[in-house]
Amino acid sequence: MNGIHDMGGMHGMGPIEYEKDEPVFHHDWEARTYALSLALRLGGQFNLDAARNAIEQLPPADYLRMSYYEKWFIRLMNYAILNGAVTAAEMETGKPAPGSARAIPGLVADMVQGMIAGGASARRNVRIQPAFVAGQHVRARNMNPAGHTRLPRYARGKSGAIIRDHGVFVFPDTRAHFQGDKPQHVYSVRFDARELWGGDRNPRDAVYLDLWEDYLEPA
Amino acid sequence: MPHDDHEIPPTDLTLRVKALESLLVEKGLVDPAALDVLIDTYEHKIGPRNGARVVARAWVDAAYKERLLRDATAAIAELGYGGSQGEDMVVVENTPEIHNLVVCTLCSCYPWPVLGLPPVWYKSAPYRSRAVIDPRVVLREFGLELANDVEVRVWDSTAEVRYLVLPERPAGSERLNEEQLAAVITRDSMIGVAKVKLP
Numbered sequence: 001m002n003g004i005h006d007m008g009g010m011h012g013m014g015p016i017e018y019e020k021d022e023p024v025f026h027h028d029w030e031a032r033t034y035a036l037s038l039a040l041r042l043g044g045q046f047n048l049d050a051a052r053n054a055i056e057q058l059p060p061a062d063y064l065r066m067s068y069y070e071k072w073f074i075r076l077m078n079y080a081i082l083n084g085a086v087t088a089a090e091m092e093t094g095k096p097a098p099g100s101a102r103a104i105p106g107l108v109a110d111m112v113q114g115m116i117a118g119g120a121s122a123r124r125n126v127r128i129q130p131a132f133v134a135g136q137h138v139r140a141r142n143m144n145p146a147g148h149t150r151l152p153r154y155a156r157g158k159s160g161a162i163i164r165d166h167g168v169f170v171f172p173d174t175r176a177h178f179q180g181d182k183p184q185h186v187y188s189v190r191f192d193a194r195e196l197w198g199g200d201r202n203p204r205d206a207v208y209l210d211l212w213e214d215y216l217e218p219a
Numbered sequence: 220m221p222h223d224d225h226e227i228p229p230t231d232l233t234l235r236v237k238a239l240e241s242l243l244v245e246k247g248l249v250d251p252a253a254l255d256v257l258i259d260t261y262e263h264k265i266g267p268r269n270g271a272r273v274v275a276r277a278w279v280d281a282a283y284k285e286r287l288l289r290d291a292t293a294a295i296a297e298l299g300y301g302g303s304q305g306e307d308m309v310v311v312e313n314t315p316e317i318h319n320l321v322v323c324t325l326c327s328c329y330p331w332p333v334l335g336l337p338p339v340w341y342k343s344a345p346y347r348s349r350a351v352i353d354p355r356v357v358l359r360e361f362g363l364e365l366a367n368d369v370e371v372r373v374w375d376s377t378a379e380v381r382y383l384v385l386p387e388r389p390a391g392s393e394r395l396n397e398e399q400l401a402a403v404i405t406r407d408s409m410i411g412v413a414k415v416k417l418p
Binding site: 010013015016022034035039068073076077094106111113116117118119123150152166210 | 227229232233235236237238239240241242243245246247248249250252253254255256257258260261262265266301302303304305306307309322324325326327335336338339340342343344345346347348349350351352354355357360361367368369370371372373374375376377378379380
């Protein structure tokens with residue numbers, strides 16, 4: 001979706017505010033929000049693409065105003081309801097519905113280190129013939145899906161060169177909406193700064209984006 | 220955006236997060252002890268010191284550096300790091316001719332196993348909006364002035380590959396051993412917004 005989260009190239013966001021010796025979390029509630037989100041994801045309750053999509057559903061003004069973990073907290077509530085883990089009534093009362101079944105946590109303490117170390121790669125070991133090869137010139141498609149996508153607006157319609165083929169990964173545009181993995185090649189594509197931003201940019205500079213095959217067409 | 224700008228007042232957030240946690244625990248969806256382990260892990264065990272050890276090793280061991288640039292995920296795993304949000308890693312090397320900078324314009328993608336969780340500025344609207352269009356101005360704000368004949372490569376990590384910058388080894392560091400080198404390597408130099416300097 002053409003949302004506020006797609007910020008690359010926007011003006012007016014102000015200077016970068018740098019905090020020296022910044023702590024990992026600024027408040028205990030941030031740490032708990034982070035851990036709750038990660039516990040549900042590692043425990044299999046959270047699909048990362050759908051979770052990113054859930055953040056993108058925030059109204060733009062809220063997205064800009066809220067702190068990072070505040071957005072995570074709102075997402076956590078919305079997502080828990082969306083995937084049926086918690087009902088809206090339970091969220092309201094703060095108590096499990098009388099007589100409701102008690103689940104078994106997908107992640108318990110002694111599983112944490114193993115789950116973090118193992119990770120959850122979006123790579124899929126399936127053999128699919130790549131449509132593009134390194135060195136080939138491509139164009140990012142001019143597409144404007146209303147749903148989740150990882151093709152930033154600033155690259156759409158722009159031409160670049162394939163630098164490498166990263167292999168086959170699940171496709172966020174479908175997975176975020178529970179429409180399947182649609183595995184396909186992801187390529188590192190180099191876009192000259194002048195192609196993206198105009199002729200007054202330094203001719204040496206470039207932006208590299210990792211793009212799924214469905215985002216690309218031959219140039 | 221400063222981190223203390225909120226829609227919901229922080230005192231309310233404290234109460235509301237507590238309420239949500241106790242509901243999820245009561246429903247059996249989360250184990251509170253697992254939350255404690257997760258927080259401890261990312262506050263104390265996984266952070267930029269991991270990345271610094273990778274960079275220091277690459278500086279002292281040419282064969283390791285070659286492996287790191289060819290297959291970063293495997294080379295980083297040699298030092299015992301990997302997993303969540305670093306399943307598929309790429310390392311890009313800074314040289315006198317090329318400067319690399321990492322951003323995620325769409326959210327906050329960041330290589331957790333080697334750098335830990337991202338700082339607020341990395342996730343903020345100013346950095347995300349400006350790094351791709353005005354990288355040289357952004358770098359100047361971080362105190363890094365690059366000559367016009369240096370090529371700036373911005374890596375917008377919006378897919379599932381995560382990037383670590385291999386900064387240049389500073390002049391005058393020849394006498395330092397691997398451990399001493401690791402101690403001077405900063406998080407910011409591995410994102411690409413700074414160079415490594417000797418104290």
